[in-house]
Amino acid sequence: xxxxxxxxxxxxxxxxxxxxxxxxxxxxxxxxxxxxxxxxxxxxxxxxxxxxxxxxxxxxxxxxxxxxxxxxxxxxxxxxxxxxxxxxxxxxxxxxxxxxxxxxxxxxxxxxxxxxxx
Amino acid sequence: xxxxxxxxxxxxxxxxxxxxxxxxxxxxxxxxxxxxxxxxxxxxxxxxxxxxxxxxxxxxxxxxxxxxxxxxxxxxxxxxxxxxxxxxxxxxxxxxxxxxxxxxxxx
Numbered sequence: 001x002x003x004x005x006x007x008x009x010x011x012x013x014x015x016x017x018x019x020x021x022x023x024x025x026x027x028x029x030x031x032x033x034x035x036x037x038x039x040x041x042x043x044x045x046x047x048x049x050x051x052x053x054x055x056x057x058x059x060x061x062x063x064x065x066x067x068x069x070x071x072x073x074x075x076x077x078x079x080x081x082x083x084x085x086x087x088x089x090x091x092x093x094x095x096x097x098x099x100x101x102x103x104x105x106x107x108x109x110x111x112x113x114x115x116x117x118x
Numbered sequence: 119x120x121x122x123x124x125x126x127x128x129x130x131x132x133x134x135x136x137x138x139x140x141x142x143x144x145x146x147x148x149x150x151x152x153x154x155x156x157x158x159x160x161x162x163x164x165x166x167x168x169x170x171x172x173x174x175x176x177x178x179x180x181x182x183x184x185x186x187x188x189x190x191x192x193x194x195x196x197x198x199x200x201x202x203x204x205x206x207x208x209x210x211x212x213x214x215x216x217x218x219x220x221x222x223x224x225x
Contacts, residue, residue, distance in 0.1 A: 045162065045205060045216040060213040094161055103209035104152040106173065108161035 001026045004095050004109035012089075012116050018082040022095030022109060029053055029076045033098035035105065036069065037082045038091040046091075050098045051078055085116045120144055120208050124217035130225040131196055139191045139204055139220045146186040147210035152193045153182055156219075157202045165204075166191070196222070 008020035022034065035050035049059035051069045059067055062081070071078040082089060092113050096105035121144040131137050141151065149169035164173045166182040169189055175184035179194045193200055201224055206217040 044218050045207070047214045047216075058212055062213070096161075099167070102167075103212070103214040104164065104167050104207060105162075106164050109161070111161050 002097060002107045004097065004107060006093060006095050006109045006112040008112060008114070010083055010113055011114060012114060013118050014086055014116055015084055018080070018085050018089060018114055018116075020080045020091075020093055020095075020112060020114070022080075024076045024078075024097075027117050029071065029078065030073050033101040034071070034078045034097040035096050035103075036092045037096055037105065037108075039094070039111075040091045042054050042097075047103070048080065048082075048093075050101070050103070052101065090114065090116045119213065120147065120215055122206060122208060122215055122217040124204075124220050127218065127220060128151045129220060129222045131217055131222060132225045133196055133198055135196045137193045137196055137200075137222055139206075139222075141189040141191070141206035141217050142186075143187045143189075143208060147208045149185045150208055150210035151182075151184070151189050152207045152209060153180075154205045154207065155200075156205065162205060193222070204218060 012013045012018045033052050036048040039045050041043045047091045051057045054110045068081045092111040094111045095109045097107040099106045123142045125140045151169045152167045153165045156162040157219045170182045183190050203219045203221045205219050
């Protein structure tokens, strides 16, 4: 059974960079695509982007100028960096397995709340 | 960007009821649609993909239908564990987008 776990700081200052890591267990990261989805408090879900184990990425155009998703196959991890954050980036951030690059998600991490505040 | 409209936003129902949730899109997506269930404080869980294909392990009381711009999620015989928020998601084009959610609560 594939399991995912997000990790990273729960508090980030405005204008700084949000950095999160997702650790995959119960299976190799070297298959499938892996993605990030976020959910502001009380709101719907927003697709951030995804990465293939080879390093190929696709990003949400609304965030593309600020995000980088990377993968470390040796650690079975992938990561998200979102720079120049504002209060609007406060959200629950989920990592998830993107089923064969189809862009729907069959396994999810529990999520990590990231608050942007000084 | 493909916009999605879910309705209703809130359904009050009782155990044993049949519940139907609608998802309408701003452009046609064939059957590239998924449905998720989310309980408070939990990550979403995939229920169906390809509009009508049940994810492994999902009870058969959940069903989906539709194509193009109109889709429906039906829950037959609502059980206590089904009280949650449901989201549709299109994956026809990037960026994938989600509906606003439909909360199913206890009448």
